[in-house]
Amino acid sequence: MITLYGIKNCDTVKRASAWLAEQGLAYQFHDFKKAGVPPEALAQWCEQLGWERVLNRSGTTWRKLDEASRAAVVDSASAQALLLSQPSAIKRPVMQWADGRLSIGFSAELFASHR
Secondary structure, rough: EEEEEEEEOOHHHHHHHHHHHOOOEEEEEHHHHHHHHHHHHHHHHHHHHHHHEEEEEHHHHHOOOOHHHHHOOOOOHHHHHHHHHHHHOHHHHHEEEEOOOOOOOOOHHHHHOOO
16 A cells, blocks of 8 residues: 655645546555654654655745754754654655655656656
8 A cells, every 4th residue: 555644735745646546546645734753654764765855954844943953953863853843844745655665755757656
């Protein structure tokens, strides 16, 4: 089963969801706002994708953080601590494909390569 992790009102998550539906691919949606971020999943994402890719430094949540909070993010452990408390700072969507592979972000080309 494919799992799409994200936030329901995120435009990129909506595009990813629409693409999956257009392809007839079944998936489950995990909403960070309602269900939180599974710590073990976050650790796996940071390990496999790199914490620098998981952390969305160009998003509003990151930009609204005070300078000390941003400066404190220096490695995977500090990034994960921030992302658990500020799930909106995770780049979206995070996809766990049926074969266990992970991807982050959305483009039709990226998704087609994981089918």
